[in-house]
Amino acid sequence: MKNLLPQGVALQGERGIAFVIAGPSGVGKSSVISALLSRDPKLTFSVSATTRPRRPEEVHGRDYYFVSEAEFDRLIAEGALLEWTVYQGHRYGTPKSEVIDRLKRGLDVVLNVEVRGAKAIRTANLGFPVVLIFLVPPSWEELVRRVRRRGTESEEALAERLRIAREELQHIPEFDYLVVNDDLEEAVARVEAIIRAERMRIVQCA
Numbered sequence: 706m707k708n709l710l711p712q713g714v715a716l717q718g719e720r721g722i723a724f725v726i727a728g729p730s731g732v733g734k735s736s737v738i739s740a741l742l743s744r745d746p747k748l749t750f751s752v753s754a755t756t757r758p759r760r761p762e763e764v765h766g767r768d769y770y771f772v773s774e775a776e777f778d779r780l781i782a783e784g785a786l787l788e789w790t791v792y793q794g795h796r797y798g799t800p801k802s803e804v805i806d807r808l809k810r811g812l813d814v815v816l817n818v819e820v821r822g823a824k825a826i827r828t829a830n831l832g833f834p835v836v837l838i839f840l841v842p843p844s845w846e847e848l849v850r851r852v853r854r855r856g857t858e859s860e861e862a863l864a865e866r867l868r869i870a871r872e873e874l875q876h877i878p879e880f881d882y883l884v885v886n887d888d889l890e891e892a893v894a895r896v897e898a899i900i901r902a903e904r905m906r907i908v909q910c911a
């Protein structure tokens with residue numbers, strides 16, 4: 706196919722792409738991402754650093770790098786984070802090492818970050834395309850059911866997460882795509898469709 710394209714034209718998928726998935730806590734970001742990763746070897750997950758305590762089913766280095774406050778301070782001081790934020794009293798940040806080298810190697814990177822982080826990754830000027838995907842639940846009631854069912858939050862923390870969720874929904878217009886996570890399989894297929902289309906985008910190259 707390559708020698709059919711005019712000079713200076715390429716497919717976006719020949720290089721790495723950053724796919725950022727945001728959306729309210731409990732909507733299913735982690736569930737969708739883990740299904741995507743198991744099916745597409747070109748996708749890699751950007752493991753964030755966090756000072757939040759580990760949930761029982763979470764694995765250090767797979768879900769997050771669980772670090773102390775002092776270690777997080779060091780990451781900031783060393784300039785090792787692409788962006789970071791405070792969410793519910795805990796710090797979360799994207800290590801540059803999880804993103805930049807992989808994009809340079811032509812791999813795609815999937816990030817699970819909150820809304821401010823998503824916008825920060827877009828404005829970081831990585832030199833690679835950044836696609837912002839917002840995941841929403843089919844209804845507010847269903848979101849509440851899912852966070853409750855996950856059972857990882859106290860009642861107080863849950864109420865705070867829902868308050869943040871309401872606010873996050875206001876930022877939908879700043880995203881490129883909206884995906885409803887009603888049926889998990891369907892939602893995964895929708896995100897896969899976005900990934901495939903973005904890889905087929907025609908871009909100018911030097």
Ligand code: ADP
Nearest residue numbers: 730731732733734735736851855886887888889
């Ligand atoms: P997030 O990463 O966005 O906080 P999770 O992936 O942890 O959300 O999902 C929250 C809860 O909702 C989990 O218990 C998960 O199994 C469940 N869940 C995810 N997607 C769906 C879906 N489409 N239908 C029903 N439950 C879902």
Ligand code: 5GP
Nearest residue numbers: 730753789790792797798799817818819822
């Ligand atoms: P949780 O505690 O449920 O794992 O995550 C809480 C929120 O932090 C979610 O919205 C998640 O997307 C976000 N988050 C996780 N890692 C990062 C990160 O590295 N940067 C930013 N900005 N947000 C993150």
